[in-house]
Amino acid sequence: MVSGNVTSLPICRTARRTGQSVRVLIGLSRDSVAAGDDVESHDQTFEVDGRKALVLTIDEITRNRYLPLIEGGTATWLVRMARRGRVLAVVAQRWDGWNRAELLVEPSIAVSDVGEALHFEYLAQRDPAELLAELRS
Secondary structure (H helix, E strand, C coil), X not given: CCCCCCXXXXXXXXXXXXXXXXXXXXXXXXXXXXXXXXXXXXXXEEEEECCCEHHHHHHHHHHCCCCCCCCCCEEEEEEEECCCCCEEEEEEEECCEECCCEECCCCCCXXXXXXXXXXXXXXXXXXXXXXXXXXXX
Protein backbone atom coordinates (compact mmCIF):
# COMPACT_ATOMS: atom_id res chain seq x y z
CA MET A 1 0.00 0.00 0.00
CA VAL A 2 1.23 3.50 -0.79
CA SER A 3 0.92 6.20 1.83
CA GLY A 4 0.29 9.88 1.14
CA ASN A 5 2.51 10.89 4.09
CA VAL A 6 5.32 13.10 2.83
CA THR A 7 6.79 14.22 6.14
CA SER A 8 9.56 11.60 6.07
CA LEU A 9 10.83 12.45 2.58
CA PRO A 10 14.45 13.66 2.38
CA ILE A 11 15.30 17.13 1.11
CA CYS A 12 17.46 17.40 -1.99
CA ARG A 13 20.94 18.54 -0.91
CA THR A 14 22.23 19.81 -4.26
CA ALA A 15 20.80 23.32 -4.48
CA ARG A 16 21.85 26.80 -5.49
CA ARG A 17 19.90 30.02 -5.42
CA THR A 18 19.47 32.09 -8.58
CA GLY A 19 17.28 35.11 -8.01
CA GLN A 20 13.93 33.88 -6.76
CA SER A 21 14.44 30.22 -7.64
CA VAL A 22 16.31 27.41 -5.90
CA ARG A 23 17.96 25.30 -8.60
CA VAL A 24 18.39 21.61 -7.76
CA LEU A 25 20.02 18.78 -9.63
CA ILE A 26 17.94 15.62 -9.67
CA GLY A 27 19.45 12.34 -10.81
CA LEU A 28 17.30 10.49 -13.33
CA SER A 29 17.40 6.78 -14.10
CA ARG A 30 15.07 4.46 -15.96
CA ASP A 31 14.61 0.82 -16.84
CA SER A 32 15.49 -0.44 -20.29
CA VAL A 33 12.53 -1.19 -22.54
CA ALA A 34 14.14 -3.63 -25.00
CA ALA A 35 17.32 -5.65 -25.45
CA GLY A 36 19.14 -2.97 -27.45
CA ASP A 37 18.00 -0.19 -25.12
CA ASP A 38 20.50 -1.12 -22.40
CA VAL A 39 23.68 -0.53 -24.45
CA GLU A 40 24.22 2.92 -22.91
CA SER A 41 23.44 4.22 -19.45
CA HIS A 42 20.11 6.00 -18.96
CA ASP A 43 21.42 7.96 -15.97
CA GLN A 44 21.20 11.74 -16.37
CA THR A 45 20.97 14.83 -14.23
CA PHE A 46 18.12 17.25 -14.58
CA GLU A 47 18.26 20.83 -13.29
CA VAL A 48 14.98 22.31 -12.10
CA ASP A 49 13.60 24.90 -9.70
CA GLY A 50 13.33 22.96 -6.42
CA ARG A 51 10.10 24.75 -5.55
CA LYS A 52 8.39 23.44 -8.70
CA ALA A 53 5.60 20.92 -8.10
CA LEU A 54 6.67 17.30 -8.56
CA VAL A 55 3.85 16.64 -11.04
CA LEU A 56 5.02 19.54 -13.23
CA THR A 57 8.62 18.32 -13.06
CA ILE A 58 7.59 14.81 -14.15
CA ASP A 59 5.57 16.31 -17.00
CA GLU A 60 8.61 18.34 -18.08
CA ILE A 61 10.83 15.24 -18.00
CA THR A 62 8.40 13.35 -20.26
CA ARG A 63 8.03 16.32 -22.65
CA ASN A 64 11.83 16.47 -22.94
CA ARG A 65 11.75 12.83 -24.15
CA TYR A 66 13.75 11.30 -21.32
CA LEU A 67 11.42 8.31 -21.53
CA PRO A 68 11.35 6.55 -24.89
CA LEU A 69 8.14 6.40 -26.91
CA ILE A 70 7.18 2.75 -27.15
CA GLU A 71 6.25 1.25 -30.51
CA GLY A 72 2.61 0.30 -30.42
CA GLY A 73 1.83 3.47 -28.51
CA THR A 74 1.26 2.32 -24.94
CA ALA A 75 3.53 2.13 -21.92
CA THR A 76 3.17 2.52 -18.16
CA TRP A 77 5.89 3.75 -15.81
CA LEU A 78 6.15 3.99 -12.02
CA VAL A 79 8.05 7.03 -10.78
CA ARG A 80 10.05 6.15 -7.69
CA MET A 81 12.17 8.03 -5.20
CA ALA A 82 15.47 6.53 -6.43
CA ARG A 83 15.82 2.91 -7.60
CA ARG A 84 13.55 0.63 -5.59
CA GLY A 85 12.45 3.66 -3.54
CA ARG A 86 9.00 4.80 -2.57
CA VAL A 87 6.45 5.03 -5.41
CA LEU A 88 5.58 8.66 -6.11
CA ALA A 89 3.51 8.59 -9.33
CA VAL A 90 2.32 6.70 -12.39
CA VAL A 91 2.96 7.99 -15.92
CA ALA A 92 1.37 6.49 -19.02
CA GLN A 93 2.17 6.85 -22.71
CA ARG A 94 -0.91 6.60 -24.89
CA TRP A 95 -0.27 6.53 -28.63
CA ASP A 96 1.68 9.66 -29.58
CA GLY A 97 1.81 11.45 -26.24
CA TRP A 98 1.95 11.28 -22.47
CA ASN A 99 -0.84 11.47 -19.94
CA ARG A 100 -0.22 13.79 -17.01
CA ALA A 101 1.47 12.02 -14.10
CA GLU A 102 -0.91 10.70 -11.45
CA LEU A 103 0.63 11.38 -8.05
CA LEU A 104 0.46 8.96 -5.13
CA VAL A 105 1.77 11.57 -2.70
CA GLU A 106 0.55 14.99 -1.57
CA PRO A 107 -0.30 17.01 -4.73
CA SER A 108 1.48 20.13 -3.51
CA ILE A 109 4.81 18.37 -2.95
CA ALA A 110 7.79 20.14 -4.50
CA VAL A 111 10.50 18.31 -6.39
CA SER A 112 13.10 19.25 -3.74
CA ASP A 113 11.05 17.34 -1.15
CA VAL A 114 11.51 13.94 -2.80
CA GLY A 115 15.25 13.51 -2.53
CA GLU A 116 18.10 13.54 -4.98
CA ALA A 117 16.93 11.01 -7.57
CA LEU A 118 13.91 9.83 -9.53
CA HIS A 119 13.75 6.38 -11.08
CA PHE A 120 11.28 5.44 -13.83
CA GLU A 121 10.31 1.76 -13.64
CA TYR A 122 8.94 0.31 -16.89
CA LEU A 123 5.79 -1.81 -16.54
CA ALA A 124 5.27 -2.49 -20.26
CA GLN A 125 1.63 -2.15 -21.35
CA ARG A 126 0.09 -2.58 -17.90
CA ASP A 127 -3.20 -0.71 -17.59
CA PRO A 128 -2.46 2.52 -15.66
CA ALA A 129 -5.98 2.76 -14.19
CA GLU A 130 -5.76 -0.76 -12.75
CA LEU A 131 -2.27 -0.05 -11.42
CA LEU A 132 -3.43 3.18 -9.74
CA ALA A 133 -6.39 1.40 -8.15
CA GLU A 134 -4.06 -1.33 -6.81
CA LEU A 135 -1.55 1.17 -5.42
CA ARG A 136 -4.24 3.31 -3.79
CA SER A 137 -6.00 0.37 -2.09
